[in-house]
Amino acid sequence: xxxxxxxxxxxxxxxxxxxxxxxxxxxxxxxxxxxxxxxxxxxxxxxxxxxxxxxxxxxxxxxxxxxxxxxxxxxxxxxxxxxxxxxxxxxxxxxxxxxxxxxxxxxxxxxxxxxxxxxxxxxxxxxxxxxxxxxxxxxxxxxxxxxxxxxxxxxxxxxxxxxxxxxxxxxxxxxxxxxxxxxxxxxxxxxxxxxxxxxxx
Amino acid sequence: xxxxxxxxxxxxxxxxxxxxxxxxxxxxxxxxxxxxxxxxxxxxxxxxxxxxxxxxxxxxxxxxxxxxxxxxxxxxxxxxxxxxxxxxxxxxxxxxxxxxxxxxxxxxxxxxxxxxxxxxxxxxxxxxxxxxxxxxxxxxxxxxxxxxxxxxxxxxxxxxxxxxxxxxxxxxxxxxxxxxxxxxxxxxxxxxxxxxxxxxx
DNA sequence: AAGAGCGATATATTTAAATATATCTAATTT
DNA sequence: AAATTAGATATATTTAAATATATCGCTCTT
Numbered sequence: 001x002x003x004x005x006x007x008x009x010x011x012x013x014x015x016x017x018x019x020x021x022x023x024x025x026x027x028x029x030x031x032x033x034x035x036x037x038x039x040x041x042x043x044x045x046x047x048x049x050x051x052x053x054x055x056x057x058x059x060x061x062x063x064x065x066x067x068x069x070x071x072x073x074x075x076x077x078x079x080x081x082x083x084x085x086x087x088x089x090x091x092x093x094x095x096x097x098x099x100x101x102x103x104x105x106x107x108x109x110x111x112x113x114x115x116x117x118x119x120x121x122x123x124x125x126x127x128x129x130x131x132x133x134x135x136x137x138x139x140x141x142x143x144x145x146x147x148x149x150x151x152x153x154x155x156x157x158x159x160x161x162x163x164x165x166x167x168x169x170x171x172x173x174x175x176x177x178x179x180x181x182x183x184x185x186x187x188x189x190x191x192x193x194x195x196x197x198x199x200x201x
Numbered sequence: 202x203x204x205x206x207x208x209x210x211x212x213x214x215x216x217x218x219x220x221x222x223x224x225x226x227x228x229x230x231x232x233x234x235x236x237x238x239x240x241x242x243x244x245x246x247x248x249x250x251x252x253x254x255x256x257x258x259x260x261x262x263x264x265x266x267x268x269x270x271x272x273x274x275x276x277x278x279x280x281x282x283x284x285x286x287x288x289x290x291x292x293x294x295x296x297x298x299x300x301x302x303x304x305x306x307x308x309x310x311x312x313x314x315x316x317x318x319x320x321x322x323x324x325x326x327x328x329x330x331x332x333x334x335x336x337x338x339x340x341x342x343x344x345x346x347x348x349x350x351x352x353x354x355x356x357x358x359x360x361x362x363x364x365x366x367x368x369x370x371x372x373x374x375x376x377x378x379x380x381x382x383x384x385x386x387x388x389x390x391x392x393x394x395x396x397x398x399x400x401x402x
Numbered sequence: 403a404a405g406a407g408c409g410a411t412a413t414a415t416t417t418a419a420a421t422a423t424a425t426c427t428a429a430t431t432t
Numbered sequence: 433a434a435a436t437t438a439g440a441t442a443t444a445t446t447t448a449a450a451t452a453t454a455t456c457g458c459t460c461t462t
Contacts, residue, residue, distance in 0.1 A: 060269040068261040
């Protein structure tokens, strides 16, 4: 199994996810069994060219034979076109969705337990994170926080879980704030109310 | 048989010829039977990706999946890198070889038949054509002229064949001269003596 | 808890590429 | 004329992709 085939597998998977398609949806569009797509994406199949072309058609990818000396030029074109639109858009949208979900849960919980300062603290942190809109985002921390909130109980352990979630999200926030300070290519920060408009739009 | 596969077949063949390899030579380098290469180049085979990658390795071609929106940018890169070196170089070299061969034959014949004006005329035309050095070249006319010269006899038919060859080459010359006038991307014309140096170099 | 969605895995069969070899035809070279 | 080279075509066999279906395990939603 060559490096190129692994790379193609990765590219296919990334493109599919970028389009928000499940393997079954792609299967229908491309006329390929889902089981085959699973194997393709895991790099277990040495595709025929025609099969790859058909998958590429659905995923807006074109198969090309490029002279070796033009390879790096082509790669930088591919890279810049890849980074500027789909992945950036996709990642932020996904992250925002999860943040929104987290905020709703925390808000509900804060109303139930108005005297729990850990919850208020977490809520403030989540709100602040919504001000950030950049590609490099740590969604694991958001999911962990969501789990802590979902399973919250007014016990010592429950409170500790909320504190830990808060600490984790603050770490993420600091990393992002640090990234903004260092980077010259990050998009401007958007206010929370603008974010709300987006979700309701 | 899809358009892409035909295009790949053409690309493989062109790259092989650009490198001056026979199918048997490529066969050895790529570890693929010559019979298979023949079928591949005729577009009769829906290759596996790994097979295409291996052929590409030998022919200095890389297989890439390019986002559709970047396709035209990539194609212009490929085109410019293709036109600047191998195809231009290859076509001109091949054409020059055949022109040289033709000129040698005509020269010999003109010495044998110094009174035949058609031959003198053809010789002048061939000499003039050697002043042109551009990719788009009609080699068929050169081959036809060579055949006429090779099989020349001092008969009416033989003289007609020479006249026809001359007319054909003049048509080519005119098309090339016209092409130079219209195009902004053609290389400068090189003098014949420079051409001679090249062949002796 | 049941149902739905998702990706991974299994089984059986068909299809065509890949492999190995040989030969033919045409053109060129010796 | 004989030999060599080049590309196309043929035959037989093996290999793995493609096709068709089904099911499993995990996660999320209702």
